[in-house]
Amino acid sequence: xxxxxxxNPYLAGVGLGLVLLSxxxxxxxGLGASGAFASAAAATVATAAPESASANDYFSRYxxxxxxxxxxxxxxxxxxxxxxxxxxAWLAGRxxxxxxxxxxxxxxARLRLAFGGGAVMGVGAVLARxxxxxxxxxxxxxxxxxxxxxxxxxxxAAYVVAPLVRRAWx
Amino acid sequence: xxxxxFDSGAFSETASIGVALVIGIAFGWFLERSGMGSARKxxxxxxxxxxxxxxxxxxxxxxxxxxxxxxxxxxxxxxxRIFVPETWLVPQLVGGLVFGAGFAISxxxxxxxxxxxxxxxxxxxxxxxxxxxxxxxTGLLYSKLQGFYLSTPRGTYTLTQLLNVSQGILVFVIVLxxxxxxxxxxxxxxxxxxxxxx
Numbered sequence: 001x002x003x004x005x006x007x008n009p010y011l012a013g014v015g016l017g018l019v020l021l022s023x024x025x026x027x028x029x030g031l032g033a034s035g036a037f038a039s040a041a042a043a044t045v046a047t048a049a050p051e052s053a054s055a056n057d058y059f060s061r062y063x064x065x066x067x068x069x070x071x072x073x074x075x076x077x078x079x080x081x082x083x084x085x086x087x088x089a090w091l092a093g094r095x096x097x098x099x100x101x102x103x104x105x106x107x108x109a110r111l112r113l114a115f116g117g118g119a120v121m122g123v124g125a126v127l128a129r130x131x132x133x134x135x136x137x138x139x140x141x142x143x144x145x146x147x148x149x150x151x152x153x154x155x156x157a158a159y160v161v162a163p164l165v166r167r168a169w170x
Numbered sequence: 171x172x173x174x175x176f177d178s179g180a181f182s183e184t185a186s187i188g189v190a191l192v193i194g195i196a197f198g199w200f201l202e203r204s205g206m207g208s209a210r211k212x213x214x215x216x217x218x219x220x221x222x223x224x225x226x227x228x229x230x231x232x233x234x235x236x237x238x239x240x241x242x243x244x245x246x247x248x249x250x251r252i253f254v255p256e257t258w259l260v261p262q263l264v265g266g267l268v269f270g271a272g273f274a275i276s277x278x279x280x281x282x283x284x285x286x287x288x289x290x291x292x293x294x295x296x297x298x299x300x301x302x303x304x305x306x307x308t309g310l311l312y313s314k315l316q317g318f319y320l321s322t323p324r325g326t327y328t329l330t331q332l333l334n335v336s337q338g339i340l341v342f343v344i345v346l347x348x349x350x351x352x353x354x355x356x357x358x359x360x361x362x363x364x365x366x367x368x
Contacts, residue, residue: 014233085288103238116276146262149263
């Protein structure tokens, strides 16, 4: 089966916006992604070294009062994201085992950049208290000043850094 | 009953976990449908070849923003009970800069990396692993970062407060700016060389 083309970005954007609005209306909160990573990191530390997890003011807020991992709303939501993404790609014939990269970079170099870039993003998401989902989409729609600072800073920095990693894509 | 429903006691904590799954599935569906699970497509944003990220993101923001505004206006949604992310000026500025650098290097953001990974992309798996390592490492160093992390707090601080304008006017202006932005994005794309190639 050949892959279907992607949807019109404006239609998909309206769909995404209605999902975000549903989260506001039903739950009184928005969407997120990096918070689920923080929960997973807290659960990992709580399992490996329970005392240091409850002594850590950042991780302890993602744990239950007794310091054990708890079922976090954002973790379940992000599992849903993976399920929804998988089903959508499957129905459109877009499931494919591949490494996306430009023509001038090796697979292993692309994977290293992916890991390193992901790690840098993790640092930023902790400091900013969220990412493109929890800050840009959610806080952006709710007109939070900090979220709009995040949007400007993140896209500004991305345009400055992108020419340095141009080889990865073009 | 006035929305939001969860804190009105319309359903239990356990049921809210089911809601999380359904909302997540819909979120992932639209991310994948729009091509946001593709690092090649996302990277195109930063070389002005493919502005899908901008279009999807700002369409979503103005859709939800207009929904919140009008539902609040009609009195079916109690806007004050929606959790607004709090503002911490300098940490969010610095965090945003660091985040954006990582976004350009990895080609994916945290949510879209999960979509990429779930649809078979190994580079997506690599971003997910890196993101986890970054959050874990920063969390472990939290005691050293705490002073900075908690600096310049502004609490719940909205653009309407900052600019001292009514919500209606601000929403209207943001929609106009977004529409102008979409027009510019379409012009840039029609002149560009097309999506970043494989």
